[in-house]
Each structure stands twice: as structure tokens, then as C-alpha cells.
Amino acid sequence: MTVREAVERFVHDGDSVAIGGFVTNRRPYGLVYEIIRQKRRGLYIEGGPSGGDIDMLIGAGCVAALMVSYIANSGFSMVCNRFRNAVESDGDISGSIMFEDYSLDVQTLALHGAALGLSYIPVKNMIGSDMLAKWGISEEERAKHPKLPPKKYVMAKDPFDPESELCLVPTPRIDVALLHVQQASADGICRIDGSEFQDVDIAVASRHTIVSCEELVDSEQLKAEPERNTITGLCVDAVVHMPRGAHPSQCFGRYDYDSRFFVEYDKASRTKQGFEKFMAEKVFAAGTHSEYLKIWEQNTVQRS
Amino acid sequence: MAVAISRQIQNGGTYIIGTGLPLIGAALAKNTHAAEARFIFESGIFESEPEEVPTSVSDLRICRKASVLWPQYRYVGFSALYAKRGVITAGFLGGAQIDPYGNLNATSIGDYRSPRTRFTGSGGANGIATHCDTVIVMKHEKRRFVERLDYVTSSGWVDGEDGRARAGLNPSKGPQAVVTDLGIMRFGADRRMYLAEYSCGASPSDVIANTGFEIDVSAAVESKPPTEEELNVLKSICRP
Numbered sequence A: 001m002t003v004r005e006a007v008e009r010f011v012h013d014g015d016s017v018a019i020g021g022f023v024t025n026r027r028p029y030g031l032v033y034e035i036i037r038q039k040r041r042g043l044y045i046e047g048g049p050s051g052g053d054i055d056m057l058i059g060a061g062c063v064a065a066l067m068v069s070y071i072a073n074s075g076f077s078m079v080c081n082r083f084r085n086a087v088e089s090d091g092d093i094s095g096s097i098m099f100e101d102y103s104l105d106v107q108t109l110a111l112h113g114a115a116l117g118l119s120y121i122p123v124k125n126m127i128g129s130d131m132l133a134k135w136g137i138s139e140e141e142r143a144k145h146p147k148l149p150p151k152k153y154v155m156a157k158d159p160f161d162p163e164s165e166l167c168l169v170p171t172p173r174i175d176v177a178l179l180h181v182q183q184a185s186a187d188g189i190c191r192i193d194g195s196e197f198q199d200v201d202i203a204v205a206s207r208h209t210i211v212s213c214e215e216l217v218d219s220e221q222l223k224a225e226p227e228r229n230t231i232t233g234l235c236v237d238a239v240v241h242m243p244r245g246a247h248p249s250q251c252f253g254r255y256d257y258d259s260r261f262f263v264e265y266d267k268a269s270r271t272k273q274g275f276e277k278f279m280a281e282k283v284f285a286a287g288t289h290s291e292y293l294k295i296w297e298q299n300t301v302q303r304s
Numbered sequence B: 001m002a003v004a005i006s007r008q009i010q011n012g013g014t015y016i017i018g019t020g021l022p023l024i025g026a027a028l029a030k031n032t033h034a035a036e037a038r039f040i041f042e043s044g045i046f047e048s049e050p051e052e053v054p055t056s057v058s059d060l061r062i063c064r065k066a067s068v069l070w071p072q073y074r075y076v077g078f079s080a081l082y083a084k085r086g087v088i089t090a091g092f093l094g095g096a097q098i099d100p101y102g103n104l105n106a107t108s109i110g111d112y113r114s115p116r117t118r119f120t121g122s123g124g125a126n127g128i129a130t131h132c133d134t135v136i137v138m139k140h141e142k143r144r145f146v147e148r149l150d151y152v153t154s155s156g157w158v159d160g161e162d163g164r165a166r167a168g169l170n171p172s173k174g175p176q177a178v179v180t181d182l183g184i185m186r187f188g189a190d191r192r193m194y195l196a197e198y199s200c201g202a203s204p205s206d207v208i209a210n211t212g213f214e215i216d217v218s219a220a221v222e223s224k225p226p227t228e229e230e231l232n233v234l235k236s237i238c239r240p
Helices: A003-010 A029-037 A052-059 A081-087 A104-115 A139-143 A199-205 A219-223 A259-268 A272-284 A289-297 B002-007 B021-030 B072-084 B125-131 B163-167 B204-209 B228-237
Strands: A016-019 A043-050 A063-071 A098-101 A120-123 A154-158 A161-170 A176-184 A208-216 A238-241 B014-016 B038-040 B090-093 B134-137 B175-179 B183-187 B193-198
Touching: A003 A029, A003 A208, A003 A238, A016 A199, A029 A052, A029 A176, A029 A208, A029 A272, A029 A289, A043 A052, A043 A104, A052 A063, A052 A081, A052 A272, A063 A081, A063 A104, A081 A272, A104 A120, A104 A161, A104 A199, A104 B072, A104 B125, A176 A199, A199 A208, A259 A272, A272 A289, B002 B021, B002 B228, B021 B090, B021 B134, B021 B228, B038 B072, B072 B125, B090 B125, B193 B204
Parallel strands: A016 A043, A016 A176, A043 A063, A063 A098, A176 A208, A208 A238, B014 B038, B014 B090, B090 B134, B134 B175
Antiparallel strands: A120 A161, A154 A161, B175 B183, B183 B193
């Protein structure tokens, strides 16, 4: 399927979205660019270990709410700039998104719980912190957004140990997952090399999953070595063949991150104008992902 | 500071490491006194030996010679269980603000919903502070060492001796040390921070002047200067 078709069919305004990879590693940038290109609005993003891709969605006005525990291009932007500007009182897009803070461990377990079919997870995390005392999105506000759980959490006694207090956190209901993998077949079998992070949980938990891949391979070839496969095609709705689809992030066994991209993005994204100019000239000036790569190609240091 | 961090790492211990200075301190320890130390990362990458300094806990540079590349949820379960069992010696944390009881703010300054300054947020820090002993690494500035945090991202000793138990957290785990450019702080029986060591070239009065709350410096001694070996190894790790 083409990236355009995949996003047209499976990503809708107001969807809740989860994104694979980790910060600057194997993030599905190519899919995210297409969402921005098609101007999706009002997305609810399950952040986890977020990177510049989610920052771009915020900057492009696609995001209604971000469930956040971390958002940076570590080593380049210590905190993503469009996120800062959307949240800080004097930011140039201040107040444009709702946000709710979690511990990364809690988001990881909540996604795992969602993939196990559980409605909530009981944790010790966040107890004693302001992640319980201060809510980013109030109960009244949540009531207006059916995609958000009615409460951030509920405290309860452990039924098996009345001495122990637990924080019960609802698991997210995700409409669409975006992943980038090394190999996939047209019928959706995926092979992830290196860390899977939380990609498998995201794919299982989501109603729809779009996968971009470095290599499109025959499914018989993948099934000849089933022990190396990570996701069944039953969880995948669309496969898009997109070499270097994680650029500017890394992809295990294939390529390193593009430091120059992250350095330029850090500078550009400090202002609304700079961000828009960067996206227009350095991303969308190209009509396709392969043309976009040419903009960056001559400066990318390749390692594997 | 890298030397002070390195000296907090025991040979044979297992530590949860974030990026930045702790990672450099860890590499220094491994190449000097703590060859048997193990380092694990919240991305699920365990016991690796990076050759170049990684930019994040998921940087592929961290995969080099790792024992496992686990999915994140395995790290979450492992860190909770194996801290309780005493296998994890400590986790390293940083933050924008710290209070006298070692509680940390890594979220925002000002009103939470409309802050003056916003940081990344918890990442794995809250989980580490929930389950593990911790070593905190900070720049020593008055605006960072404050009486009250704008936002509590990770609990330390909460508000004193029984603070963690009252809050519902494991009372036997918590901050062990705060390492800064000016010295090393530890926590007394009352769980309040005191100055244990001041760095060479700094003095207890520098610490008092750069701390926004009352701090006991009466037990402080001067840190041993970096050895030639430490400096040489540090140079080789940080080579461009």
C-alpha cells in the first residue's frame, strides 16, 4: 500500500495514536510526515519515550492531547521545542495541546496491559509524587473527550494485602499504531531486529496498525525462519515499503541517526516560524520519502 | 564530577544508568576500580559496554556487548523485583530541582498546567525512585537546591524519617547520595541532606552559599583529588 492510502484509510481526525521506537531510535518518521501532510487534527497521542516525530505533530497542529512521560531528541534537544512552546505560559503556541504526565514505567505497563486485554494496571509508581496530586486534564475536561479515560487513576487497597495502597491506571484504547520495522511481508508479518521497545504491545493493543518497512519480503521467506519474526500479520492493517523510513532516527543494523537533521531541527523548532520553514523546505519540499532523503543524503554519515 | 560519580560505583554492583554524566562516570568506574560493575538501561538494554558515548538510553551505541535487548516492560518488572531482592545496587537520577529530603523535580517550574519552564518529565526516574536506592547527580545552584519543589516528579525521603512509609512507598529504599560539582551530600537519620564531602577547590561555605535551604556542613571532609589513573581514563573515554 502507498503511505498516502494507508494514512487515508486508517488515521482519522480525533483518533488515539501510539508510535513505536524509542526517542531517537526506529521512530516511524515517514508515516508521521504523511499524517502531517494530510492535516489530521485532534489526535490523542500515547507518548511514552517520545521524540521529535511527536514534537512535529504538535507543531503542525495535529494534536489534541499528549500523554507524556518524556519528549526529547536526547543529545540534541534536551526537551522538544514545539512541545515546550505548546505547554509553557509564554510559548508561541501556548495552550494549543492538553497534556498529562506519567512515569515512563507506567505508560510501558499500561500499553502492555492494553495488549493483554486488561482494563487497568495496579502500580506503586507515581505514589507520593505530583503525578497523582496534579492532573493535567481534569475530570470535567475528560468527560468532554470520549477517547480519554474518565479519570487519570484511582487509588485502592491491594485486595490481597490490605496494608498496601495501589495506584490503578486505566489502559489506553488505541485506534492506530505506527511502526517502522526492518522487514515485513505484504500480508503484515514483521521482523524487528534489535530492541523491540514496546512495538509489539502497541501493535497488539491497537485497533489498526500501519507498518513501514526497510525491506518488503515474501511472506514465505519470513515464515521459513518463524523464530525471528516479531508480529503476526493478523495485527497489521497496512504495510508500506519505505527504505530509511525512520530517518532521521536510527534503525538497528541499517543506519545511524542523522545528527545534522537533529541539530538543525533543534535550532529551527525554537520558533513557530522556524519550524514551519524547516518542515516546508527540509521535509515537504519533497513529494515522496525517497526525494526527501535526497535533501539529507549528501550530509548523512552512514554507520551500521 | 565524573570522578565523584565513578567513586559511587562499587565493583560487582548493578546500576541503572541514564545518559549524560552518569554514563561517563560509569564508564570511568568500569575502566578503573569497578571492572565487574553492571549497568542497565530503562530502554531494556542490559549490561552493555558502549565504546562511544551514547546520546540516549536507546542509542544503538548502548547495544554493544549487551546481554539482552529486552522489551521495556521486562525492564519495568526487573527493576521493581530485583531492587527489592538487593540485586540492583542503585539507580542514577538527575533533575532540575531538589529539596532537603532528596525529592526531585524533572517536570516544570511554575504552575503545572501553564509553567514558566517545562522539562522532559519523569522518563524512567519516577520508577527508579519508587523501587530503588538512588544516587542523584545535579549542578549545585541555589535555584536548584530549594526548600520546596514546584513539582514532585520522583519521591526521595518525602518529608523525613517516616515519609516514605506514610506515603505508601518502600521505606527501606531511597536517596543515598547527591553528587554535585561542589561535593557529595548524604542523608542523616532524620533523612535530611547534609554535606559529607566537598570537592577539591570548593569549600563548605561555597556549598552553603549555593544551597537554597539550611544544610549541615559540620561533618564534611575534603574529597580526595582525582588520581592520575582516573584522569587518564577519563581523557580516553571523552576523546572526541
